[in-house]
Amino acid sequence: MGKRLPLFGLMLFVAANAWAAGTNLEARKSQLLEKANQAVVESRVNDAATAYCQASALAPQDRETANLCRVFKRSVARMLDLFDEYTVDGITLAANGQFEEALVQFRRVKFGPDKSIADDWINRKIPAMQGVGQNSDPQSNTPTYSLDAASAARKKSLLTEADRSLGQGRLDEATKRYCDASLIDPRDTELAATCKATARDVVKQLERFDQYLADATALANQGKFDDAIAQFRRIKYGPNQSAALEWINVKIPQMKAARQHATKQ
Secondary structure: OOOHHHHHHHHHHHHHHHHHHHHHHHHHHHHHHHHHHHHHHOOOHHHHHHHHHHHHHHOOOOHHHHHHHHHHHHHHHHHHHHHHHHHHHHHHHHHOOOHHHHHHHHHOOOOOHHHHHHHHHHHHHHHHHOOOOOOEOOOOOOEOOOOOHHHHHHHHHHHHHHHHHHHOOOHHHHHHHHHHHHHHOOOOHHHHHHHHHHHHHHHHHHHHHHHHHHHHHHHHHOOOHHHHHHHHOOOOOOOOHHHHHHHHHHHHHHHHHHHHHHHHO
C-alpha cells in the first residue's frame, strides 16, 4: 500500500496539471475567438484570420474554428491579390500625373506588403511629384526620376541581404528586404514582381506552418516526442513559431519527465 501512494499522488498531480493546462488553453482560445469576431466586425480581415488560426492551433480538433481559419486565410489571399492591382494602378496613375485618382487607389490598400508601398506614395512620393517644377522633364509633363547614390547603395545592400535570407530559408526576411528595396525604386518592375511573388509564397508557407503545428501537437499528445519536435522545428517564423518553441522547450520536456517518473513508480 505504501508503494502505491506516491504513484497515486503523481497521478493526481499530473491530472491536476492537465486540467489546469486545458483550462488555460480554453481561456486563451476564447480570448482569440473574441478578438477574431471583433476584427470581423471592424472589417480587419487579416487580424481575424490570424486570431482564428491561432485559436485553431490551440484546439486542432475543433473543426468549426479550423474551417474559419481556412476561410479567412483564403479571403486574405484574395484581398492581397486585389491590393497588388490597386498598387500597380496607383503607381500608373501617379506617373501620369493623375494624383487624386492615384491616392484613391493607394488608400484602398489596407494591409499586407503593399501597404507600406501605398503609404510611401501617399505620404512622400506624390507630394514630392506635386511640387512645382520639381523632377520634371522640360520636354514633357511626365515626371522623371533617378536614384541618388545613397538610395542606389541602400537598394543594392537590401537585395544582397534578401538573397542571403532566401538562401537561409528565411522567406519572411527575404520578402521584407525585397519589398523595402522596391520602395526605394518603384520603377523597377522586376523587383516589384519579386516582392509580390515572395509575399504570396510567405502566405502559403504560413499555411503549411499551421499544418505542421497541428501535426506536431497530435504527435506530442501521442507520446511521439522526437517526431513532434521534428515537426515543430519546421516552423521557422510567423505566429505559430512561439507556440512551437514552447512545445520544444517547455511542454515536451515536462511530458517526458512525467512519463519517466511514472515509469519509475
